[in-house]
Amino acid sequence: MKYLKNNKQSFNLGFMFKTLFMVLIGIIIFSCDTDDTPSEENNPPGEITGYSNIKNTQWRDNIGQEFEVEGILVEENGIAKLLIDKNDYYIDGLINEINYIYIDKVSSLDNSLNFAEYFGKKVKIKGTCEENEDNTIQVSSQLIGDISLATIVISDLTNIQIINPNIIIQRPPIISICQIYPQICEFPVFQNNKTALLYSGGINSSYAYKRYWNDLKLMYTILRDKGYPENKIRVVYKNGVGEDNEIPVHYAANQTGLDEAFSYLNEYTNSATKFFLMMNNHGGGKDNFGRPSTGVFDADGDDNRGSISDNTDEQYFYYNSSTALTDDYLATKINELGFGSMIAVVKPCYSGGVIWDFRGPNRVIMTSGTEFQVTYSHTSGLYGEFTYHFFAAVTGQDPITGATVNADLNSDGQVSMYEAQKYILANDARPEQPQYEDDNDGVGTSSPSASGFGATTFL
Secondary structure (H helix, E strand, C coil): CHHHHCCCCCCCHHHHHHHHHHHHHHHHHHCCCCCCCCCCCHCCEEEECCCCCCCCCCCCHEECCEEEEEEEEEEEEEEEEECCCCCHHHHHHHCCCEEEEEEEEHHHCCCCCHHHHCCEEEEEEEEEEEEECCCCHHHHHHHHHHHHHHEEEEEHHHEEEEECCHHHHHHHHCCCCHHHHHHHCCCCCCCCEEEEEECCCCCCCCCCCCHHHHHHHHHHHHHHCCCCCCCEEEECCCCCCCCCCCCCCCCCCCCHHHHHHHHHHHCEEEEEEEEEEEECCCCEECCCCCCCCCCCECCCCCCCCEEECEEEEEEECCCCCCCCEEEEHHHHHHCCCCCCCCEEEEECCHHHHHHHHHCCCCEEEEEECCCCCCEEEECCCCEEEHHHHHHHHHHHCCCCCEEECCCCCCCCCCCCCCHHHHHHHHHHCCCCCCCCCCCCCCCEEEECCCCCCCHHHHC
């Protein structure tokens, strides 16, 4: 791509980038604002914190009772919730149930109380405990648990008060890729033998973060620029409708939609096809303390191997569905495709768990963390941390500031997946360990080999 080679060849971002950069610096500063909220990561396993006086196994006994709660309010797709720890907003996994609680309002307040106006601020709320009525939250509770339905309902406008007017969590915007990077949307006309599937479920309305849409949009435009034909890329997202019209959404992120996407791509796949997969969503598995986090019982025993014996399949969630999406199922669908090579970029928490399942000859598997790690967004909240650095590596420029990035270690004018992973490992600033596999042994590593298959594999 012309704009990726050097400053002379790149298009002039000018004032637009300067303005965006200043805005995003503000986002980062706000998102790093200190507060006194505890972190679940610092709590020993089993310690009682947060909203445990409301959200416990007997929570339904609290229905109709009045409670006063405090926390940082965030809102996604019209669904509000309070967080104990600001860092939970940036994790691509499920929040500990006692560290968040949904907030709703009676219908008479619809025109006078807009939760979006309180986004990222610490508030005090008084209301009654009720069962959440949102359909997607109702359905996902069959996977997450009944306790996830506990909600505090506000009946009077005076029952919400701002404790701290500072914005602790800045709402990340949806990035307009084609407006900021107009030439990235001038796609080549040649048709390569490449196919791609981009997936993000989001679980339910409250977990479907806008950063997943940003990730999918930028990945789509990069693939188009790299010669992936429009008719050979399938986007599977949330309820089948995008947050804007910059890229198409072909299927809803449910089992039917995912199956149809694989079936469609199978018609365009042969032994010479390069297949690209991005999984971008929340993930469930078992953490470093051995605690399950909405993983699925490993019925076939493939997660008991070597030093690993956790009896847990990782899952990556459909949207508005009570059906689990496991690493085993994804591997089955992938292996039904008759491609010649594959690049898999897997972002969710516990993503390292797919490496064993996705293994195979001529495959590069890149994940945001190990099989037992939660993983994070970038501090700006605009992209995933792992995907942010992947985008920078393969495009040659920072996706936020537009600054030139050089991940081309051998200076051959192109960035291999090995070089991209080396760049990610050198720059990932979150408490996660990105993993890599390109030798068909099914074991992830943080030390990729310069002589492996990925060193000669490019988008």
